[in-house]
Amino acid sequence: MSGRRIVPIGPYHPLQEEPEFFKLIVEGETVVDLEINIGYNHRGHEFVSPELTYDQVPFLVERICGICSNSHPLACVLAIEDCAGIKPPPRADYIRSVVQELERIHSHLLWLGLAGHFIGYNTVWMWAWRYREHVLELFEMITGNRNHYAMNKPGGVRRDIKTEQIPQILAVMDVVDKKVMMLTKAVLDDPVIRSRLEGVGVLTREQAIAYSVTGPTARPSGVDIDVRRDDPHCAYDRVPWDVIVFNEGDVLAKTKARLFEMMESTKIIRACLKDLPEGPIETRVDEVPPGEGIGRTEAPRGEVFHYIRSDGTNRPLRHKVRAPSFMNIASNVVAVKGGSIADAALTLAAVDPCYCCTERMAAFEDGKMKLSGKDLLRLSWQKTERIRERF
Amino acid sequence: MRDAEARLKSLVPDAEVYEHNPCRLYIRIPRERLTEAAKLLHRECGMRLAICTGVDTRDGFEVLYHFSEDRSGTIYTLKVLAPKDDPQIESQAPWFPAADWIEREMHELLGIEFPGHPNLIPLLTSDADWDKNKFPLRRDYERRSDAHER
Numbered sequence: 001m002s003g004r005r006i007v008p009i010g011p012y013h014p015l016q017e018e019p020e021f022f023k024l025i026v027e028g029e030t031v032v033d034l035e036i037n038i039g040y041n042h043r044g045h046e047f048v049s050p051e052l053t054y055d056q057v058p059f060l061v062e063r064i065c066g067i068c069s070n071s072h073p074l075a076c077v078l079a080i081e082d083c084a085g086i087k088p089p090p091r092a093d094y095i096r097s098v099v100q101e102l103e104r105i106h107s108h109l110l111w112l113g114l115a116g117h118f119i120g121y122n123t124v125w126m127w128a129w130r131y132r133e134h135v136l137e138l139f140e141m142i143t144g145n146r147n148h149y150a151m152n153k154p155g156g157v158r159r160d161i162k163t164e165q166i167p168q169i170l171a172v173m174d175v176v177d178k179k180v181m182m183l184t185k186a187v188l189d190d191p192v193i194r195s196r197l198e199g200v201g202v203l204t205r206e207q208a209i210a211y212s213v214t215g216p217t218a219r220p221s222g223v224d225i226d227v228r229r230d231d232p233h234c235a236y237d238r239v240p241w242d243v244i245v246f247n248e249g250d251v252l253a254k255t256k257a258r259l260f261e262m263m264e265s266t267k268i269i270r271a272c273l274k275d276l277p278e279g280p281i282e283t284r285v286d287e288v289p290p291g292e293g294i295g296r297t298e299a300p301r302g303e304v305f306h307y308i309r310s311d312g313t314n315r316p317l318r319h320k321v322r323a324p325s326f327m328n329i330a331s332n333v334v335a336v337k338g339g340s341i342a343d344a345a346l347t348l349a350a351v352d353p354c355y356c357c358t359e360r361m362a363a364f365e366d367g368k369m370k371l372s373g374k375d376l377l378r379l380s381w382q383k384t385e386r387i388r389e390r391f
Numbered sequence: 392m393r394d395a396e397a398r399l400k401s402l403v404p405d406a407e408v409y410e411h412n413p414c415r416l417y418i419r420i421p422r423e424r425l426t427e428a429a430k431l432l433h434r435e436c437g438m439r440l441a442i443c444t445g446v447d448t449r450d451g452f453e454v455l456y457h458f459s460e461d462r463s464g465t466i467y468t469l470k471v472l473a474p475k476d477d478p479q480i481e482s483q484a485p486w487f488p489a490a491d492w493i494e495r496e497m498h499e500l501l502g503i504e505f506p507g508h509p510n511l512i513p514l515l516t517s518d519a520d521w522d523k524n525k526f527p528l529r530r531d532y533e534r535r536s537d538a539h540e541r
Binding site: 038039042044046047051082085209210211212214225227230231232291292293294296303305307309317318320322326327330 | 411412414415417439440441442444446455457459461462463464465466468487488489491492493500513514515516517527528534
């Protein structure tokens with residue numbers, strides 16, 4: 001069959017439930033070109049941010065993403081601290097690293113589950129999300145929330161990790177290690193999964209560099225970058241861990257990179273909790289002088305970049321936010337070319353485009369809502385209390 | 392002096408370097424020299440484009456190209472200024488795909504022109520009902536009356 005045809009995916013992604021539009025241009029079964037349309041959910045954070053004070057801005061950027069809801073505020077407060085020239089106390093650094101790595105584990109498990117779902121392997125989906133639940137409960141115990149943790153503030157963190165909480169965190173890390181090992185074996189040993197992922201959606205090293213992709217989209221393509229190691233912040237330069245790099249650039253390498261990164265994360269968390277220094281958890285920030293500041297951290301999907309320009313008032317003059325998916329999604333144009341339509345959905349998902357999962361539940365009976373928003377909130381508080389009482 | 396900084400200085404002698412701290416360098420260059428400087432940083436010094444920021448200042452539109460040198464963890468920010476009555480900066484997208492989307496974004500939100508860009512269409516705003524002459528990140532953009540006073 002000759003002639004080009006268009007296969008639309010979106011504007012509402014059928015699998016990822018996210019508003020972005022991929023226009024696949026195909027010749028027969030083969031994808032020859034891709035057009036990407038975004039902007040269906042543009043919320044104008046950079047426009048709103050200059051109207052808020054430095055104390056309020058982290059709460060705003062936290063809501064950019066339901067999954068990276070620690071990375072954005074962390075990069076934002078790092079930018080404010082860079083501008084003001086202050087350093088948070090060591091204990092705050094360690095707590096920030098712990099929460100950031102917990103976020104990486106929960107995000108990678110979420111992606112792994114979705115990837116399993118995409119290739120029709122729903123067992124992986126159910127299992128991965130089940131273990132993710134333990135991590136979310138840890139978040140609830142440490143920060144009071146499953147998502148939107150509100151842990152970071154300019155100068156430090158809002159909540160301390162109590163000594164009696166540490167055994168519980170370590171116990172969950174044991175579970176995560178064991179189960180991630182099991183899932184890794186399931187992926188690597190299963191010939192069906194292997195052949196479904198191997199050689200699919202290859203992003204070469206040169207392409208990865210040309211598109212300036214970051215995180216688990218760049219590292220599996222042989223680009224050895226990780227902001228946690230390259231631009232040391234929090235406690236990352238004080239605990240031992242490794243950067244996971246592969247050279248194949250296909251979906252299998254991306255999957256392996258994420259699986260192995262989770263094990264590095266548990267390593268970091270264990271080391272941070274072992275060496276957790278005593279002392280205060282915040283430094284007082286009196287003023288942010290006129291100037292500029294850049295903060296960046298390694299989110300689960302790659303580098304989060306925040307730039308703040310201050311004019312000496314209590315609000316930023318300009319606040320630029322770059323989420324990793326902004327760079328990573330654009331690289332899909334080269335990654336899907338030459339593949340088949342069936343591979344395209346998987347390749348597009350392999351960069352782990354951002355996805356929100358903050359809804360908990362809604363109960364309906366005979367078409368009537370059984371529980372109102374207030375009831376759900378009450379149930380949620382009760383559960384938080386139950387978790388707190390346990391420890 | 393760092394290697395990249397020295398090479399940049401010899402390429403663009405009138406570059407003004409401001410070191411905020413050892414990992415954050417801001418380099419102001421004339422806008423005509425941007426492409427050469429960006430090519431030097433990306434192709435020869437192996438830096439990655441983190442992102443660009445467009446700022447509306449009193450003197451004109453300031454565009455910041457943040458390059459990240461991952462070996463040393465340093466961010467080199469190239470600053471160029473375009474006057475308000477001639478908001479044009481040569482596009483980096485033809486040779487550097489990473490600059491494609493962000494230049495489109497600055498074009499629609501700040502109204503900066505990027506001559507040479509292969510596809511300068513709106514990225515984020517709606518092509519159906521957004522006024523193409525309104526630029527929300529400009530200082531003169533009318534904010535809603537119930538917004539906080541600045």
